[in-house]
Amino acid sequence: MIEALLVMAGLALALGAALGAASVLFRTQGDPLVDKIDAILPQTQCGQCGYPGCKPYATAIAGGDADINQCPPGGDEGVRKLADLLGREYKPLNAEHGVEKEKAVAFIDEATCIGCTLCIQACPVDAIVGAAKQMHTIVADLCTGCELCIAPCPADCITMETVTETLDSWKWRYPVFELKVEPLQVSAQPPAKEAA
Amino acid sequence: MYNSPFLRQKTSVRRVMTTVLVAMLPGIIVHVWLFGIGLLLQIAIASAAALACEAGMLALRRRPVARALGDGSALVTAWLIAVCLPPLLPWWMTVLGTSFALVIGKHLYGGLGQNPFNPAMLAYCLLIVSFPALMSQWPGMQGSDAATQLHWVLGGERALDAVTGATPLDALRTGLRGAADVDTVLQSPVFGFVAGAGWEWVALAWAAGGLLLLALRIITWHIPAAFLGTLAAVAGIAWLIDPSQFASPAFHLFAGGSMLAAFFIATDPVSGATTPRGKLVFAAGIALIAWLIRAFGAFPDGIAFAVLLMNICVPLIDIRTQPPVFGHKNGDAP
Amino acid sequence: MFGKLFSFNGGVKPDPSKADSTREPIARLPLPPQLVVPLHQHIGGTPRPLVRPGDAVLRGQRIGAADGNVSSAVHAPTSGRVVAIEPRLMPHASGLSSLAVVIEPDGQDHRAEREYFDWHAASPGEVRDFLRDAGVVGLGGAVFPSHLKLTPGKQGQTDTLILNGAECEPFITCDDMLMRAEAEGILRGALIMKRLLAARQVLVGIEDNKPLAAAALKAAALALGDAALEIVVIPTRYPAGGAKQLIRVLTGIEVPHGSRSTDYGVQCFNVATSLAIWRALEQGEPLTRRIVTVAGNVERPRNFDVAIGTPISHLFDAAGLRPDTDKLIMGGPMMGIPLPGIEAPVVKAMNCLLASSPTLFPPPEAEQPCIRCGECARACPADLQPFELYWHSRARNFGRAQEYHLFDCIECGCCAYVCPSHIPLVDYYRYAKSEIWAREREKDAADSARERFEFRNWRAEREKEEKAAKLAARAAAKPAAKPAAAGAAAAPTSMADDPKKALIEAAMARAKAQKEAVEAKNTGSLTTAQQAQIDATEARRARAAELADGDKPE
Numbered sequence A: 001m002i003e004a005l006l007v008m009a010g011l012a013l014a015l016g017a018a019l020g021a022a023s024v025l026f027r028t029q030g031d032p033l034v035d036k037i038d039a040i041l042p043q044t045q046c047g048q049c050g051y052p053g054c055k056p057y058a059t060a061i062a063g064g065d066a067d068i069n070q071c072p073p074g075g076d077e078g079v080r081k082l083a084d085l086l087g088r089e090y091k092p093l094n095a096e097h098g099v100e101k102e103k104a105v106a107f108i109d110e111a112t113c114i115g116c117t118l119c120i121q122a123c124p125v126d127a128i129v130g131a132a133k134q135m136h137t138i139v140a141d142l143c144t145g146c147e148l149c150i151a152p153c154p155a156d157c158i159t160m161e162t163v164t165e166t167l168d169s170w171k172w173r174y175p176v177f178e179l180k181v182e183p184l185q186v187s188a189q190p191p192a193k194e195a196a
Numbered sequence B: 001m002y003n004s005p006f007l008r009q010k011t012s013v014r015r016v017m018t019t020v021l022v023a024m025l026p027g028i029i030v031h032v033w034l035f036g037i038g039l040l041l042q043i044a045i046a047s048a049a050a051l052a053c054e055a056g057m058l059a060l061r062r063r064p065v066a067r068a069l070g071d072g073s074a075l076v077t078a079w080l081i082a083v084c085l086p087p088l089l090p091w092w093m094t095v096l097g098t099s100f101a102l103v104i105g106k107h108l109y110g111g112l113g114q115n116p117f118n119p120a121m122l123a124y125c126l127l128i129v130s131f132p133a134l135m136s137q138w139p140g141m142q143g144s145d146a147a148t149q150l151h152w153v154l155g156g157e158r159a160l161d162a163v164t165g166a167t168p169l170d171a172l173r174t175g176l177r178g179a180a181d182v183d184t185v186l187q188s189p190v191f192g193f194v195a196g197a198g199w200e201w202v203a204l205a206w207a208a209g210g211l212l213l214l215a216l217r218i219i220t221w222h223i224p225a226a227f228l229g230t231l232a233a234v235a236g237i238a239w240l241i242d243p244s245q246f247a248s249p250a251f252h253l254f255a256g257g258s259m260l261a262a263f264f265i266a267t268d269p270v271s272g273a274t275t276p277r278g279k280l281v282f283a284a285g286i287a288l289i290a291w292l293i294r295a296f297g298a299f300p301d302g303i304a305f306a307v308l309l310m311n312i313c314v315p316l317i318d319i320r321t322q323p324p325v326f327g328h329k330n331g332d333a334p
Numbered sequence C: 001m002f003g004k005l006f007s008f009n010g011g012v013k014p015d016p017s018k019a020d021s022t023r024e025p026i027a028r029l030p031l032p033p034q035l036v037v038p039l040h041q042h043i044g045g046t047p048r049p050l051v052r053p054g055d056a057v058l059r060g061q062r063i064g065a066a067d068g069n070v071s072s073a074v075h076a077p078t079s080g081r082v083v084a085i086e087p088r089l090m091p092h093a094s095g096l097s098s099l100a101v102v103i104e105p106d107g108q109d110h111r112a113e114r115e116y117f118d119w120h121a122a123s124p125g126e127v128r129d130f131l132r133d134a135g136v137v138g139l140g141g142a143v144f145p146s147h148l149k150l151t152p153g154k155q156g157q158t159d160t161l162i163l164n165g166a167e168c169e170p171f172i173t174c175d176d177m178l179m180r181a182e183a184e185g186i187l188r189g190a191l192i193m194k195r196l197l198a199a200r201q202v203l204v205g206i207e208d209n210k211p212l213a214a215a216a217l218k219a220a221a222l223a224l225g226d227a228a229l230e231i232v233v234i235p236t237r238y239p240a241g242g243a244k245q246l247i248r249v250l251t252g253i254e255v256p257h258g259s260r261s262t263d264y265g266v267q268c269f270n271v272a273t274s275l276a277i278w279r280a281l282e283q284g285e286p287l288t289r290r291i292v293t294v295a296g297n298v299e300r301p302r303n304f305d306v307a308i309g310t311p312i313s314h315l316f317d318a319a320g321l322r323p324d325t326d327k328l329i330m331g332g333p334m335m336g337i338p339l340p341g342i343e344a345p346v347v348k349a350m351n352c353l354l355a356s357s358p359t360l361f362p363p364p365e366a367e368q369p370c371i372r373c374g375e376c377a378r379a380c381p382a383d384l385q386p387f388e389l390y391w392h393s394r395a396r397n398f399g400r401a402q403e404y405h406l407f408d409c410i411e412c413g414c415c416a417y418v419c420p421s422h423i424p425l426v427d428y429y430r431y432a433k434s435e436i437w438a439r440e441r442e443k444d445a446a447d448s449a450r451e452r453f454e455f456r457n458w459r460a461e462r463e464k465e466e467k468a469a470k471l472a473a474r475a476a477a478k479p480a481a482k483p484a485a486a487g488a489a490a491a492p493t494s495m496a497d498d499p500k501k502a503l504i505e506a507a508m509a510r511a512k513a514q515k516e517a518v519e520a521k522n523t524g525s526l527t528t529a530q531q532a533q534i535d536a537t538e539a540r541r542a543r544a545a546e547l548a549d550g551d552k553p554e
């Protein structure tokens, strides 16, 4: 009995030591957590999460100061990915911070722009070009859709335009021939396959 | 809206399964011819049970019952179970095994295409572990007439020694336990030219059906060849070392379920390995384990256990044996 | 290598169905009342329009200029007037529109003045630029700008030039008919490319179900008398006409996905592209027409020589569309795409138009679960495990799908063709591929946004520092006592509370001001470059500290 206990204890010690050694020897040298979180955040830099940009929010999540469901542009998928990364429970987006919207880019009505440069100062990602007293333009490819330029504009000439699908951004859809869609009961609704 | 390819070969799961059923006919016919109608009864019972379970499970899982039932996969499982079981088994055991195979072995894993284990072998293992005595009562040649067989299958009292005998593998094992050597044991009347009396013919019929499957490209050569080759090789080596304790390769090839396993059981695509090299490894593994169990284990025929054990290894085998991709012939498979 | 053929694994043998559309020679189709010439017809950048609505254009006049080198020009197929430049429905599975030049032909077909170009004397670079501006792109369906493929690979020299006349897809016969009619031009084009690539030999691969085309090419090769030309008849097996498969069959070389075949010493062009190159260089004709097979559910299947931009309804009118047609397909039945509408125009990529009827191409039966039968793996010409790709694509497990070489899949459709479970396998691959691309685009956009954001913060930080330094320098220029007094004045309440504390604060303020003054002197004379360097170091340090912080919770 004693021997058995000793053997077990010895084994436990040996294994524990091995595990400890392994964790020291093979410590992962991957991205630090903040960068991993930051990589998931959409980089819209809109501040809706309550932090001045994605990186500060990432730092706050890593430090345990912020929850994972505060980024509306990242949407549901973003929350899920964060939950995966951090091993936390998924929770729906916190509506206090806003709701998930379709991606849009800002558009300056060049006729009414007075060239005040306020929007340039507001843009977190340098997507607006122009100089004082000159008409300003938004580079649509660079715009993240953060909407931070709309409020400062004294002439109210900035609007958000939903990004429409183009031939280049078009995606093949998920194939719809699925067995599951067929309901058990014969219902009035035709199966999705025929409806499609 | 559907996309290319707009052309499709005339083929379907139903067609594949039907072909397998047809290929099983020679084996079944020879078996019935030699051993009586018991097998037919088992097939009928197993088919009914399988169809009922399949329909019930599909309904529970909210899948289109008629379409999935029509694919024939449940029938193939049922027939395979039936041909593995002793033909005089009481009906409720067959029903039990078949239901277990369909409900637990197939649908609880997600239905057709998702089961990691061969359902027929699961059923066989369940029964032989639970009812070892009943599972080793096989009819002898010209043993009993149809009415008696029907009576027994329906659960009637059976006079054990009178008409039920052992399979050749059983007889060999018992004989060897009794300290006789192989040659002496093989003198007994249950044995025929190479294996059991009558069993050689059944095995040949299975092989014929298997060749049909090969010819129709339902199965590839890899699994039968690797299975039979490995079985012959290990049996051959052991036999050369000590012919008095180990049966000959020919005996192993024609006894028990060797041929059935080589062409019909190990070739189950769902639970087996899929890459060409993987199939070789998979089948060779089954043959090796089956022989070990036959030679040293507690059960007369180890094929069922061997198949299940190799089923566990399938994901690993498949990953390890990915064939090289076009243009990447110098490695870097996943 | 003479006479020895290789083979690729897999492949299928569908009924070729090519007889109907080869009965009659190619017909030249009259011009429609309106031509819709899309600007973006090729892989690469979208050309800039060079004309405006109302402009008169001539045949062969450039109306869209290549946007960068990975692009290709677009030309007016006939003379007439530009009526609009607007988004029009494209022959694309998406059903989306893109910018097109709408031309109303004047019926005169006046030709633009021919640019004189002596390609014999020109450098290879000039020839490539000329071909780019002549709008020559691959006409086999991939529409990759041809000039980009005429650059010798790493070895500096291409051993074998391959002309692809295999045309393995059922129903399509445009290359077949073109080879019969224009064998000489095709081979002359090949000889031009041979020179540009410094190739040793030219192999023309033709499937053995096109004996007339092979005979025509053989005769033309004999007449040209160039020993480097060889016409090779290969066994008919889909997809032998895939570039990689054809290269494999003719040379035994396997070009992996993502590498250029020139790096393996081979280059492959479609026969129609070869003819287009010859016409561009020798006759100064830019690419404005192509041959299109119209087949399937039509009364008179045939090949038509049409102007690019012709609405496809015009072709179907000529071929006689049957009333029970349920969909239109661009390309063949194996790889074609369903067309969104009959108004879409003919584009450079369009080799075939198929009318489908429920009897000709019945809708697929319901998808059943994969039984892992391995049929698809046996049929796959890229030696993939299609069911594994399917499994992971379906589960949206794109990383695993890529590990199983999703991007080596050429979307040939062989796997779906043989699948007993009727799984639309290729749809899953297309879906997975476009999701992966979209994610990559998103990630790139996010990365660049992050960079710009960080740069902007860094810039703001630097501006703040500069301002502070300037202020401090100004302050230091005044007597040192003053800041101390200011410090004392700034904190009157604290002084009232605790005179000692006020004294300390005043002293600290003095010291700080002094320190800043010293620092300011140090840095005042720095050049901007030095300053930038210092700032960058600082930023790095700050980031390092931040990273170290971030590391802790892990």
Ligand code: SF4
Binding pocket: A041, A042, A043, A044, A045, A046, A047, A048, A049, A050, A051, A052, A053, A054, A055, A057, A070, A071, A072, A073, A074
């Ligand atoms: S809410 Fe805006 S700033 Fe915050 S993490 Fe999301 S995108 Fe970035």
Ligand code: SF4
Binding pocket: C369, C370, C371, C372, C373, C374, C375, C376, C377, C386, C387, C390, C415, C418, C419, C420, C421, C422, C423, C425
């Ligand atoms: S052919 Fe179809 S059923 Fe067979 S393995 Fe491939 S995907 Fe699965």
Ligand code: SF4
Binding pocket: C376, C379, C380, C381, C382, C383, C384, C385, C386, C408, C409, C410, C411, C412, C413, C414, C415, C416, C425, C426
């Ligand atoms: S479509 Fe892709 S996976 Fe399918 S056979 Fe062709 S290359 Fe292979």
